[in-house]
Amino acid sequence: MKKLNGIKLNHRKNTENSSTVDFPVPSKVSIPFSMTMGAPCQPLVKVGDIVSVGQKIGDTDAAFSAPVHSGVSGKVTAVSDYRNAMGTVCKMIEIETDGLQTISDEVRPPVVTDKESFIKAVRESGACGLGGAGFPTHIKLNPKNEIDTLIINAAECEPYITADYREMMENPQDIINGINMIKTQLGIRYAKLAIEANKPEAIKNFTAMAENDDTIDIITLPSAYPQGAEKVIIYNSTGRIVNEGSLPADAGVIVMNVSTVGFLYRYMQTGMPLVTRRLTIDGNAVGEPKNIRTVIGTSFRELLEFCKTDIPSIKKIIAGGPMMGMSIPDIDMPVVKTSNALLAFNHYDERKTSNCIRCGRCVRVCPLGLMPADIDRAYKIRNIDELKKLKVLLCMNCGSCTYVCPANRKLAETNQLAKALIPRK
Known part of the structure; x- marks a missing residue:
């Protein structure tokens, strides 16, 4: 069976033999109430409440969502609005930890019969x-x-x-x-x-x-x-x-x-819910790359400091991988459920974009056989019918087209913008 197209990358798996290290419980955690696809949760606790490890602290009646739990024991000190890297705003609570890590009475193996x-x-x-x-x-x-x-x-x-x-x-x-x-x-x-x-x-x-x-x-x-x-x-x-x-x-x-x-x-x-995450901490600004397990809500800054990162030298931080990860605007943003890596780099080269030379490299590497250069042209003139014909909604934003483009065109970014033009059911 013929495999789909793609690209060869230098994987740089520097931490593949680095066993997971448990990060100490931080003095404070900040837990957003939107960490999955779907509807954000609403707080079930308020300022002054005492919470325990594994306690449900956020939920919603919406079907397409998932509840939020505390990974620490301590006192709720703030409930505020939080804007994530995508620009979405949700509620967030801050918990001052007590260091005891008292397990909630809610934590018990579920009874599953069907x-x-x-x-x-x-x-x-x-x-x-x-x-x-x-x-x-x-x-x-x-x-x-x-x-x-x-x-x-x-x-x-x-x-x-x-x-x-x-x-x-x-x-x-x-x-x-x-x-x-x-x-x-x-x-x-x-x-x-x-x-x-x-x-x-x-x-x-x-x-x-x-x-x-x-x-x-x-x-x-x-x-x-x-x-x-x-x-x-x-x-x-x-x-x-x-x-x-x-x-x-x-x-x-x-x-x-x-x-x-x-x-x-x-x-x-x-019965212990999802309250911790394992992250790879790496990048050329990181002195000691590691795989770390930490409670959700831990500040990225604390993890980078734990890995001997030269923080003043950082020019770019990516949550996730360099191909599909998200550049984050604030080093103090918290670990969330979907966090699997944090990459810090002390050099970032913003490559200059030039005109498309119609070389076809973007077409050859696209796993789904899309035509990014044509999508780019249709997007610029806002031709929605043409974007539909070009199947832009199939794009999974892998970034392969941008990676191979000799003109340094931001094709994957344009694909995402083009998808937003098409009305969804």
Whole structure:
């Protein structure tokens, strides 16, 4: 089967052999109430309240959302408005920690007797896609279509990031148990654990673990970007195509991030919701790159200082990977559910853009066969009909087109702006 197009990157997995280090409980955390796709939560606590670890502190009646929990014990000192890097405003609370890390009485393993109670438990865990997209997991695991294949996304194709790899190396049994748990609860027959070829130790370990299980396939995918993109990993793992406007479930598939699967298994055993994150801290401004586990709400500044970062020298900070991550405006922004990496660089070269030379490189590397240069032209004249014909809504913003453009044109950025012009149902 022909694999989809992509690009070769220097992955710079500097921290792949760096075991996860637990960051000390900070003196204060700031927890936003919008950390997933969907509706923001509303605070369930107020200034002066005492909270415990694992306590639910935010929720909403909206179906497409996930509750928020505290990862610390202490006192609520402020409720304010918070603007994230995307410009969205939500409520945020500040908690002054007491250092005791008292576990809430709410923390107990959920009682799961059927699919309905399983989905309810997943929602109560606060789980979302931990690869960065933040899609609420309980929505993903409750599709209307019949699902026959569960794909576990363990590609981690972005440069620098090794957080998922450390999950695979440190908690492999949790992942296998989580896969089997999800298959059983949802009645899915087969699972495919898809890993990029640049992770040979993980491939070797999981192949041995699944040797006698004919319902779990360990798939080795070429080391190419954007191998971990949802549509790409579905096609390269199964040969199935997710059409424009369709969801993976329409193709009989659910795709889950490998760290999400490991977390869900642990939650079902302990009842401890999603209150911590593992992040890769790296970049040439970082003195000691590490993989760190910390409570949600920890300041990025504290993590960078912990890794001996030369903060005054920083010219650019990226939350996530350099290809699809988000440049952040404030070093004091907090860790959220979707945080998987923080990259700090002491040099940033804003390349000068020139005219398109019609070389076609952007077309050749696009995994979905789009024509970014033509989309760019149609966007400039606001030709919505032409943008629809060019299938701009299929763009997943992987950034491959921008990466290879010899004219340094911001094609991926234009694609996103063009998508916003098209009315959605």
